[in-house]
Amino acid sequence: MTIVQYLHVLRRQWLVVLLLAALGTGAAYAYTDRQVRTYSATTEMFVGITGENQDSVMQMSQGSTFIQQRIKSYADVVTSPSVLEKVSAAYGVPISAGQISVTAPADTVLLDITVTDTDPKRAAVIANGIADKFPDYVSQLEKLPQQESSPVRLSVVESATESSTPVAPRVPLNLALGLLVGLGLGIGAAVLRDALNTSVSSISDIEKLTGAVPLGVVPFDASTSKQPLVDSDEHGARAEAFRTLRTNLQFADVDSPPRVIVVTSPLPDEGKSTSACNLALTLALGGARVVLVDGDLRKPSVGRYLGISSGAGLTTVLAGRHDLRDVVTVYGRDTLAVLPSGPTPPNPSELLGSQQMADLLATLAEHYDVVVVDAPPLLPVTDAAVLAAAADGAVLVLRHGKTRKEDANRALQALAAVNAKLLGSVLNFAPKKKNRSGYDGYGYGYGYGNVSQAKPLPQIVRSAAVTLPEPESTPAPTP
Helix, strand or coil: CCHHHHHHHHHHCHHHHHHHHHHHHHHHHHHHHHCCCEEEEEEEEEEEECCCCHHHHHHHHCCCHHHHHHHHHHHHHCCCHHHHHHHHHHHCCCCCHHHEEEECCCCCCEEEEEEEECCHHHHHHHHHHHHHHHHHHHHHHHCCCCCCCCCEEEEEEECCCCCCCCCECCHHHHHHHHHHHHHHHHHHHHHHHHHHCCECCCHHHHHHHHCCCCCEEEECCCCCCCCCCHHHCCCCHHHHHHHHHHHHHHCCCCCCCCCEEEEECCCCCCCHHHHHHHHHHHHHHCCCCEEEEECCCCCCCHHHHHCCCCCCCHHHHHCCCCCHHHHCEEECCCCEEEECCCCCCCCHHHHHCCHHHHHHHHHHHHHCCEEEEECCCCCCCCHHHHHHHHCCEEEEEEECCCCEHHHHHHHHHHHHHCCCCEEEEEEEEECCCCCCCCCCCCCCCCCCCCCCCCCCCCCCCCCCCCCCCCCCCCCCCCC
16 A cells, blocks of 8 residues: 555544544553652762872772773662661661662762652662762772772762652653554554455445446435425535436436436345435436336335335236336426336346337337436345346445455446346445434345435426426326
């Protein structure tokens, strides 16, 4: 992956990164808060030689080199039990060697003695106590047999003072480390989550699958389940998305504009029926003569969305029980013509793949500018593939975050297997700032879940002239 791809992943998975960064910082804070506060006190001592022994010492070790050679040993002796026991007995404080650290700055004759303790006052007392007792102990160690006093002299340069600021735990450092660890885990989790994500979640995913960007991107709207049609808000984001889809369809095939369009999806519950209704309605509002055919004979939804009866329709026409003129219903003052599904047949695939169905589509294409067919999903049954083969092309509806890439690819293969033309795709339920919610259930088979009944189409003052005899308009029931 390139840096740009990583940035795209982080942008899509920013919530995961932010959550783990917050958890890392919170864990660091909780750990820090449980640690015991410790304080330090430091005393500094100067190591030199006495004046009366300066000449002999200079002869023996060339002056100050003697002290620099010995000072490392003095640093080790500070924490010896002999010294600590004397300090503990004299000042009445418990001492352990682990509390004391001694450093000797390079090229100096200084000793820095640092004592840490949970009590800042006790730390200062121990440090000053060592500074008081340690010189006598060194004098005993360095005293030569022929001399009355030691040639080594230790004096306090700076006494230890009580500190009010703990040296541990180091809160800013711990929080910074927790944040960095959380960010690292967040970035790793984001990349892994994106790699394991098999659903269509971006325009680039669709472009990789189909070889082209989607014809339209329909944003998610929380009110879709109550009002799936865009006629209620012609200035909303969803209405604008379908107008964009309408425009892009005009350029899907400039040499041979599609007249019969099948709208389908890989699986149920991806919004193909609402997309078919809204596409047909948007085309009709644009001035085209449009007929919407409910070709989903297993779970007809168009009638329920538009609030019309499906007692007679496509199946009764194909069975020869009704004439096409008798079942086509006009809505919105002749704005949109609708051919309902009719009763559910026992052999949907055979009916949709029959010559009668092909002839019916051809007849409709002669009398209308555009024929939009709501077809079943491609993968559960073969109905949509059969319809797409008889049409000018298919529009594949993919649901953001739900349609798997594997299913979308299988749907494309199903269309290719019958030499059906893919006009383009639609990314449905694209996320917005509002919370996402599920689309109405679509339990496929012969029975499906309930579909919300939409409001009837408004009385739009525009006439869609058709050459078929105009049937009586069926009044839409009040939702």
